[in-house]
Amino acid sequence: MAGPPSGPLRLEALGAGGSYRARNRMDVTDVSGRSVAELSLVPSLFVNRTLRALRRTSPLPADERIGLIVRAAELFATSTLSGQSPEEYVHTVSRVGGVPISVVRRAMRTTAARLSRVYDSVQRARPAGTVNDWRDPLTRTGRGVWSRRGDVFAVHAAGNHPGPHSLWPEALALGWRVAVRPSRRDPFTPHRLITALRTAGFPDDQVVLLPTDHTQADSLVRGADLGMVYGGEDIVRKFAGDPTVLIQGPGRSKILLTADVDWRAHLDTIVDSVSGHGGTGCVNTTAIYMEGDPAPLCAALVERLSAPVGLPPEDEEAVLPVQPAAAARAIEAYLLRMAAGTRPWLGGDGIVEDLKDGGAALRPAIHQLDRPDAPQAGVELPFPCVWVAPWTPQDGVAPLRNSLVLNAITRDDRLIDRLIAEPTISNVYVGDHRTHFMESGLPHDGYLAEFLMRSKTIIRD
Template sequence: MISLDALGPNGNFRTRNRLTVTDVAGTPVAELSLVPKVFVTRAMSALRRATTLPVRERLAALARAADVFVNANIAGLSFADYEHAVSRVSGVPLSVVRSATAAIVAAAEQARFSAFQARPTGAVDDWRDERTTLGSAVWTRRGDVFAVHAAGNHPGPHGLWLEALALGYRVAVRPSRREPLTPHRLITALRSAGFGDDQVVLLPTDHDAADEILRAADLGMVYGGDDVVGKYATNPNVLPQGPGRSKILLTRDVDWRDHLDTIVDSVSHEGGVACINATAVFVDGDPAPLAAAIAERLAAIPTLPPQDPKAVLPVAPVESARAVANYLAAQAKSTLTVLGDVVDELGDGSAALRPAVHLLDRPDAPQAGVELPFPCVWVAPWTPRAGLAPLRNTLVLTAVTGDHALVDALLDEPTISNVYVGDHPTYWLRPGVPHDRYLGEFLMRTKTLIRS
C-alpha cells in the first residue's frame, strides 16, 4: 500500500481518517490521509502569513522540481512505478500518462516563459525596471493565495497551476480522490526543490472542508462537470474548468477523406478522456459516410488493460463502465448508432470503454453537446445557413475550411476558446499558448507606477 500523507504547512501529516484508493479492478493501491476542516483553516492561514520567494528563487526551484519529480523515489515509488500506478488507478492508458507527466515536467522547466506570456506588452513585471521612471504599467498579483480543486481524469492539468507558483502565489491543492498520486508527487518535489512547506500544500479532504479551501483563498480554480461550472459561474474569484465540448467542422470546399487521420486522432488520442478531445464532428454535406469511416477506424482499436504500453482506451470498474454506457444509451435514443457495444470487460472487475459513434440528423441536435470520458463522437450535418449556433460553447474548434470569413466569425465568437484552422487535431497544445485563456489573465492585473 502506498501511503499518501497530507502535506501541510508543518510537513507531512498522516491522519486516522484515511481513504483507500483502489485501481480499476478494485484492488487497494494507496491510503490517502483526509484532513478535517480545522486543519484546512490553519493551513490556509499559514499560507497567508508566508512570504513569497523572490522571482529568481522560485523559478530556479521550479526547474529543480522537474528533476526531482522524474528522478527521486517519492512515497516509495520510482518514476516508472508512479506512472504505472497512475494508469492503474485512473484507468488512463499508460502512454497518455507518460505524455501528461512529460508535459508537467516541461511546464515546471518553462514556467518563466509560460506564466509571463500573459503579461501585457505595455507592462513590466518589476517596479525597479528603468521604464517606471517615466511611468509604466506594472503587472501585479490580484492576491497571494491560490486554491485548486484538482481534476482526477487526467494528470495533465497539474502542469497549469505551476504558473501560479511562478507568479508568486502560495498554492493549496485539494487532490481528486480518484487520482491523488500526481499532486502528491509534484508537491513533494516542489518542497524538496526549495519551496517551503508554507508555500505549497496538499489538502485531501471531504466536500465540506473543500469549500473552506476556496473560501480562505484569494482566488481559486476548480475542475468538474456542468454542475461545478454552474456553481461558480457568478463568482469572480473562482475560475471553473469544465467540459470542453471540442469540435471539428469541415466545410464543403474540403474533402473529409484527406483529414480522416486527424479526425480519428482528435477523438481517441488522449484516450478520449480530455476536454480537448473532439466530441462532435460537423460536415457540410452527407455525414453518414464520414461517420462510417470514423467507426471503422475506431473499431480497430484493441481492448487492453491501461498499463499496457499499447493501450489506447480508458478503463474503469465494470459498474462505472456500465453506468456510462447506460447514460449514453439514454442520450442517444433518437440517434443512429454507427458504433456501440461500449463495455468490454477485461475479466478482473474492470472494463475498457470502447468507442462509440452516433449519427445526428441536424446540426442543432442536443446530443452534440454530450461529452463522455472515452472516445465518443457525434457526427452531424452542417450548412452555412446553420451558422455558428451549433458550434458555440467549445474549448477547441478545428475548422478545416478555406472560408476566411467563417474563420473571422469563429474567432469573434466569445464562447469558442480556441480556433485551429486546417488539418490540426483538437488536442494540439504547446507551452506558451493558452489552454482556456492564459491563467495569468485571471491571476494578475496592471497598476500604473511612476517613480523618481
C-alpha cells in the first residue's frame, strides 16, 4: 500500500496557457490536520482571461476528441501523473476526503471505464430524429442536427466522492471547452483527470482547472455559457430558477417497501444502499418508507450496521467515512438536534468514533419516524444515516417526491406507473437493486447532454 508523500504536493492551476502557480495558495489538509498539498488559487483576472481564451478556440474534430478521451481514461487509471502514481493518488484522496481507500480505488477504475465508453454515453442521449453533423447526407432532405447550446461549460465540482468527475468529460466529448473549479476536499481527482486529458493530446485551451476562493466561484459559473454546480441547500437556493445552471444538490434517495413483498429477502440490498461507498453519495439511501410496522426492519438494520469499527480511511478494511474531529462533532451535533422527537435505534447517543491520529469516523445512525411526512426524512448527511418511516397506499407519492433515486420494492404496477410519472423523482429502480447502482450510458439526473445540447432543423442543397 502506498504511503504518504514526503512533503506537500504542489497543485498548480491549469490555465489556457499551461500550468500557473498563483501567489495566493491554500493549504489542503488531511483528516488529521496534516498538510498534504498546496493549492494555487487564481484571481478573478485570471479566471476572466481564461474564459476568454476558451471562447476564442475551436473544438477538435469529434473523432479526435473521443479518441483522446479514451486515451486519457487509460492514463488516469494506470500512469504516474504530476508526480503521483495511481496508488499514491488513491491514498491522498482517501486521507484528505476521508473516503475509504477501497471506495476511492473503485471510483478511479469506474471513472476510467466510463470515460472509455464516453461516445456511447453521449449518443444514448441524442434524440433519435437527429444526426451529429450537418454534413450528414440526411440533411439534404431536412433533418434535426444536434447542436451545442454554447461554447464554454463551467463545473463547480463536488468533493464528497471522486465519482462525479466521470460525468463532465461528456461535455468535452460534445465539443464544449470545459473549466473546472475543484473542491477543497478533493482537488486531486480533477487535477489528475485534466492532466491525463492534456497528456493524451487535448490542448491547454480546451480544458482547464481553475481553483478559486468562494468569492470567485460564482463568477466562474456566471462567466460561462452553461454551468453545473454541486452542493447543499445553499447552492440550490442560490441558483434555483437560473436556466443556465444545472444544479446537483442533495439526492435524498429512498427505498419504498410495500406489504406485498418480504423485506427480509432484500435486506442485503437495503443495508448496502444505506452504507455502500461509505454512505457518502447522493445515491445512498437517506430514507426508507415501509408499509407495516417499521420496528422489525429497524432492528435488523441495527444488527447489520452496528458491526463496522472506525478505521483510518487508508486502511484496506475501512468502510466508514472519516472527518477531522471538529467537523465530525459538528455533524454529530446537527444530527442529534434534527433527530429530536424521533425514536433512535442506532446513533442516538452520538455517532463519532475518535481515531488516534486526530480524525474521527462517522458511525451509522438509524432513526424511526412516526409519520411519512416528518421533516427529518429530508435530512441528508455524509455518512450512513437513514430515517425509517411508515407508509400506506393512502399516503401516495407525496412523501416520496424529490428523490434522485427511488427503489420501489413492490409488485404494484399501478404504483410504479405513478412513481415513474412523478417529475421530481429522477430515477426509479424496481425490485432488488441498490440505490447507488449507476452504469455508463444511463442517465443520472437526466442525461448531461440533454442540458448541453439542442436540436435544430437543417436542410441544404
